[in-house]
Amino acid sequence: MNSTTLTRALTVLLVSITLGATASLAASPQPFMTGAQWIGLYESGEPGKEAAAAYVAGYVDGIHAAEATARKKRFCVPDDVTEIELADVVAKYLAGKSVFRQMGAPFVIDAALKDVYRC
Secondary structure: OOHHHHHHHHHHHHHHHHHHHHHHHOOOOOOOOEHHHHHHHHOOOHHHHHHHHHHHHHHHHHHHHHOOOOOOOOOOOOOOOOHHHHHHHHHHHHHHOHHHHHOEHHHHHHHHHHHHOOO
16 A cells, blocks of 8 residues: 555545544434535645545545446546545535535535536
């Protein structure tokens, strides 16, 4: 495991722990981070933006793994796109569609990436 992968894994773990603690305090915890929670993390400063980017990258990695043998892909992100650029795409998408902030972040990420990176 290289240092970038390790850093990403640790960041995602930290975000998961933080969100798990936050969700356990809520009256009705949600199964996923919402769009509002994701954008709050993204806008909370450089470490938050990096954590939000790692969340998006984890989603993309999961979709790519799930679609390894699929004939049709959900979205086609070019290899040279960075995690921060992916997060910027999602943030821009949420800025134009504030109603999505109450939906699960995976739904929002998927919609944003399908909109920008169509196959």
